Each structure stands twice: as C-alpha cells, then as structure tokens.
Amino acid sequence: MFLVGLSGGIASGKSTVVAVFRELGCAVIDADVIAREVVQPHFKAYQQIVQYFGTEILLESGEINREALGNIIFSHPEKRQLLNSITHPEIQKEMLKQILKYFVLGYRYVILDIPLLFETNRLTKFMKHTVLVYCDPRTQLARLMKRNGLSRAEAEARVASQLPLDEKRRLASHIIDNSGDRESTRRQRLLSQGGTDLPGWYPVSAGALRPPPRCLGWQVPPSRGALAEWLCPALSQHLWSRLTPDARERCRYGQANPQGFNDAPGQQTGCWQR
Numbered sequence: 001m002f003l004v005g006l007s008g009g010i011a012s013g014k015s016t017v018v019a020v021f022r023e024l025g026c027a028v029i030d031a032d033v034i035a036r037e038v039v040q041p042h043f044k045a046y047q048q049i050v051q052y053f054g055t056e057i058l059l060e061s062g063e064i065n066r067e068a069l070g071n072i073i074f075s076h077p078e079k080r081q082l083l084n085s086i087t088h089p090e091i092q093k094e095m096l097k098q099i100l101k102y103f104v105l106g107y108r109y110v111i112l113d114i115p116l117l118f119e120t121n122r123l124t125k126f127m128k129h130t131v132l133v134y135c136d137p138r139t140q141l142a143r144l145m146k147r148n149g150l151s152r153a154e155a156e157a158r159v160a161s162q163l164p165l166d167e168k169r170r171l172a173s174h175i176i177d178n179s180g181d182r183e184s185t186r187r188q189r190l191l192s193q194g195g196t197d198l199p200g201w202y203p204v205s206a207g208a209l210r211p212p213p214r215c216l217g218w219q220v221p222p223s224r225g226a227l228a229e230w231l232c233p234a235l236s237q238h239l240w241s242r243l244t245p246d247a248r249e250r251c252r253y254g255q256a257n258p259q260g261f262n263d264a265p266g267q268q269t270g271c272w273q274r
C-alpha cells in the first residue's frame with residue numbers, strides 16, 4: 001500500500017480538494033478530523049490540555065472551546081508548541097490505526113490530509129508522493145478572513161504560524177493550484193487523469209473504488225485506459241466524457257503515462273496546471 005501525503009496552508013483549500021477525491025471514492029484520512037476527536041473529554045489529550053491551559057478554555061458543556069484555544073495558540077508560539085506536543089502523538093496513533101484499516105481492506109493508495117506535514121517533517125519519508133494544495137497568498141488571506149471572520153492581523157498571525165506556501169511548493173512532489181475557482185481546480189485533477197505528461201491521479205482514485213486482487217497488482221493491465229475499464233467502467237466513461245477533445249486524442253494515441261505518477265527524483269510533475 002502507498003501513502004500519499006496531501007497538505008497545504010491554512011485555508012488554501014485542502015478540504016475542498018479532498019472532498020473531490022472522496023466523491024471518487026478515495027480512501028482519505030483527515031488529520032484535522034482526528035485532531036477534533038482526540039481532544040474529546042474522555043481522551044488523555046483533553047486532560048492534559050485542561051491541565052496546562054486551564055478551565056477557561058472550556059465551554060459550558062465541558063468540551064474544549066476551539067475558538068478560544070485557537071486565539072491563544074496562534075498568538076503564542078510556545079503555547080502552540082505545547083499544544084502540538086500534547087495532540088500530535090495522539091493524532092499520529094489514530095492515523096496509524098486508520099492506515100491499518102485501509103491496508104486490511106486492500107486499498108492500494110491512501111490519501112493522508114495533514115496540514116502540518118512539511119512543518120513537522122516526520123511523516124514525509126513514509127509518503128510515496130506528496131501533494132500540495134497551493135493558493136496564492138492574497139487569496140489565502142482573503143479566504144481565511146472570510147471563512148473564520150478574522151481581522152487581517154489575526155489571519156496573518158495564523159498564516160505566519162506555518163511554513164510559507166511558496167516554501168512548501170519546493171518540498172512537494174505534486175502541486176494542485178487552488179487560486180482560481182473550484183471548477184478550474186477540478187479540471188486540473190481531471191486533466192491529470194487523462195492527459196499526456198500527467199502523473200495520473202487516476203490509480204489513486206480508481207484503486208480506492210475497487211481494490212484489485214493482490215496477486216494481480218497494477219502491472220497486469222497494459223495501459224491506463226485498460227486499467228480504468230477494468231477497475232471501474234462507469235467512472236472511466238464519466239472521466240472520458242469530461243476530457244477535452246485534445247486530451248482524448250492524446251489518450252487514443254497512447255501518450256498517456258501508463259505508470260501513473262512521474263517519479264523522477266527532484267522533478268515536480270507539471271500535471272496540475274499552475
């Protein structure tokens with residue numbers, strides 16, 4: 001089984017992109033969702049958070065007031081480190097459990113949506129590929145202010161708590177540019193599944209839909225087109241109908257990269273239009 005690390009910056013569009021992969025039936029593990037689970041009242045991390053941050057960060061229900069905790073940690077780097085040291089080990093344990101679940105189910109690829117993948121840098125070595133959901137800094141700030149109702153200064157503090165997206169760009173093996181509208185982000189993915197020089201997100205999504213028998217692996221079908229038909233005819237037809245005439249031509253003439261991802265060391269594949 002291969003792990004694909006998907007990351008980005010705060011409000012760069014990870015959830016938006018991941019929603020599309022889920023639509024296609026991909027196996028996705030979301031670190032933000034797990035981060036919410038492991039701080040529920042009966043968990044160890046909850047007790048530690050209350051011990052260090054005090055009961056003033058609790059709601060009346062006893063649950064953690066995420067807005068209040070966020071306000072503290074995004075303006076105090078040392079408190080952020082403390083929170084990370086409490087939550088990250090618990091998040092990683094739960095992620096490992098979910099990875100094992102998908103392994104047992106026979107999935108070939110699992111997408112791990114990890115906001116701080118490049119900051120912590122401990123997990124990248126386990127990833128077959130890393131995908132960065134990029135967004136230009138002005139758009140990122142505007143979307144963050146709007147979504148969270150933050151002032152410019154508050155939003156800037158949150159962005160500054162992470163590595164700049166331009167730096168993450170250099171660390172990722174693949175980029176999805178989400179600076180434009182949702183449809184253009186979607187097109188990047190679809191094109192990548194049928195185009196020429198594209199690394200082929202296809203095996204990831206198709207593999208999730210119907211895990212192939214282990215003994216066959218992925219080498220048996222001679223081309224990606226055949227692979228698509230073999231795995232999921234309905235999805236294959238749908239994707240074919242969404243391709244541009246030019247991309248169809250290229251597929252017909254066998255120029256699509258049958259290997260899926262382009263793995264040349266240090267090379268960023270140009271699959272997703274930037």
Ligand SMILES: CC(C)(COP(=O)(O)OP(=O)(O)OC[C@H]1O[C@@H](n2cnc3c(N)ncnc32)[C@H](O)[C@@H]1O)[C@@H](O)C(=O)NCCC(=O)NCCS
Nearest residue numbers: 009010031032035066067069070083084087115116161162
């Ligand atoms: C600070 C908290 C309470 C804010 O909760 P809230 O519901 O408002 O935001 P949410 O959890 O949806 O996170 C939104 C985004 O904030 C960013 N973010 C969250 N935690 C951190 C952090 N410690 N450092 C930098 N950025 C962070 C990420 O981009 C994340 O996608 C919460 O994010 C948290 O518990 N963070 C610590 C755990 C963590 O590191 N989570 C990130 C996934 S590993």
Ligand SMILES: Nc1ncnc2c1ncn2[C@@H]1O[C@H](COP(=O)(O)OP(=O)(O)OP(=O)(O)O)[C@@H](O)[C@H]1O
Nearest residue numbers: 009010011012013014015016143147178180181182
């Ligand atoms: N292409 C887009 N066009 C317009 N708005 C978008 C686009 N992509 C995302 N958004 C909006 O921007 C905000 C941030 O997107 P999203 O929640 O997907 O980011 P994220 O990276 O998952 O955020 P976080 O780091 O906080 O988890 C949301 O309000 C979303 O609706």
